[in-house]
Amino acid sequence: MIYRFAFPTTIHFGAGARKLVAEHLKAQGVRRPLIVTDRGIAPLPMLKAFIADLPGLDVGVYSEIWGNPVKSQVDNGVAAYRAHRADAVIGLGGGAALDVAKAVALMAVHPGDALEYAWDHPQVRAIERELPYFVALPTTAGTGSEVGRSSVISDDATHVKKIIFSSKLLAKAVFADPELTLDLPAHITAATGMDALTHNVESYLSPAYHPLCDGIALEGARIAARSLRTAVREPHNIAARSDMMMSSMMGAIAFQKDLGAVHSCAHALSTVADLHHGLANGIMIDHVMRFNMPSAIGKMAELAHVVGAAVPGALPEASAEAFVGWLEKLKADLAIPATLSAYGSKRPVTRADIEALADVAINDICHQTNPRPCTREDFERIFAEAM
Numbered sequence: 001m002i003y004r005f006a007f008p009t010t011i012h013f014g015a016g017a018r019k020l021v022a023e024h025l026k027a028q029g030v031r032r033p034l035i036v037t038d039r040g041i042a043p044l045p046m047l048k049a050f051i052a053d054l055p056g057l058d059v060g061v062y063s064e065i066w067g068n069p070v071k072s073q074v075d076n077g078v079a080a081y082r083a084h085r086a087d088a089v090i091g092l093g094g095g096a097a098l099d100v101a102k103a104v105a106l107m108a109v110h111p112g113d114a115l116e117y118a119w120d121h122p123q124v125r126a127i128e129r130e131l132p133y134f135v136a137l138p139t140t141a142g143t144g145s146e147v148g149r150s151s152v153i154s155d156d157a158t159h160v161k162k163i164i165f166s167s168k169l170l171a172k173a174v175f176a177d178p179e180l181t182l183d184l185p186a187h188i189t190a191a192t193g194m195d196a197l198t199h200n201v202e203s204y205l206s207p208a209y210h211p212l213c214d215g216i217a218l219e220g221a222r223i224a225a226r227s228l229r230t231a232v233r234e235p236h237n238i239a240a241r242s243d244m245m246m247s248s249m250m251g252a253i254a255f256q257k258d259l260g261a262v263h264s265c266a267h268a269l270s271t272v273a274d275l276h277h278g279l280a281n282g283i284m285i286d287h288v289m290r291f292n293m294p295s296a297i298g299k300m301a302e303l304a305h306v307v308g309a310a311v312p313g314a315l316p317e318a319s320a321e322a323f324v325g326w327l328e329k330l331k332a333d334l335a336i337p338a339t340l341s342a343y344g345s346k347r348p349v350t351r352a353d354i355e356a357l358a359d360v361a362i363n364d365i366c367h368q369t370n371p372r373p374c375t376r377e378d379f380e381r382i383f384a385e386a387m
Contacts, residue, residue: 142192144252
């Protein structure tokens with residue numbers, strides 16, 4: 001069963017939705033689409049099978065995307081778009097690929113440097129032209145970038161994340177097919193799932209006024225609470241995969257209300273230590289929630305109520321403290337590191353990084369809508385306690 005709805009992007013949701021792309025593009029007069037995807041997807045049978053489902057179209061592929069996306073990946077994608085003489089962009093992948101795909105569509109028809117279109121550039125350029133036709137197919141359930149109106153791209157040299165934000169970046173159509181996520185490894189399912197949960201939680205806790213987003217965020221959190229563990233443990237459970245894809249989209253729709261300090265911490269960790277964004281959110285969420293508790297007792301208790309309804313017996317009571325405890329238990333169940341020091345990588349995060357992390361976090365916009373105001377010293381304490 002394929003469900004179709006608009007919010008405001010037209011979304012085709014359900015197993016097999018990817019098979020509707022060819023007919024849709026042809027109806028729009030598209031003949032030479034460029035698939036923008038990442039290095040991980042490029043060698044997989046998934047990509048070959050998807051291209052086979054696009055008969056009658058002359059398809060190009062740009063797949064030089066990896067890690068946290070940077071401007072040079074956008075520049076190379078634009079070059080690929082022009083070399084293919086493309087007339088549309090198909091974003092296929094996780095948040096990085098979809099963010100680059102949006103920026104490629106933008107820069108294919110606009111002058112200058114991609115980062116000059118970031119909202120905080122001192123001479124920010126206006127998006128004045130109609131973008132090439134753009135459709136999105138997520139292959140992870142985390143960022144919800146397929147329904148978002150922003151593209152997060154880092155500077156190659158500084159690794160500072162810049163946000164291009166405009167409704168003109170919205171996909172013309174989304175084909176949300178949970179079958180595309182069935183073969184995700186458990187650790188990627190866990191990290192991206194924590195990203196989706198964080199979006200829903202932070203948007204609900206934001207003090208900004210947006211009851212529409214509050215309702216979406218609460219339901220998105222409930223769906224994630226119900227299905228994230230199952231998606232990790234039973235990767236071919238299509239019901240759980242569908243739930244997580246929906247929760248991911250709901251989080252991205254809800255966070256037009258804004259986010260909070262978890263994301264400022266995660267952006268700092270991605271900038272300073274190149275952590276995967278979803279994993280960084282997963283590591284930091286309970287630590288930031290403890291910091292937020294004095295200013296969000298009621299709303300965190302409501303989140304506990306929602307989680308308890310989704311997973312009967314998961315919480316001893318509907319309280320803020322119980323909600324934070326549930327987050328800690330969820331992380332342990334998903335093998336998300338409890339602390340930064342427990343995160344093993346070629347680039348470990350240590351106390352020596354705290355000053356640099358706090359520098360990036362305090363300058364990040366997300367914490368401006370945190371339920372509890374954050375100073376630089378607060379970020380230093382949060383990172384120290386998370387070590």
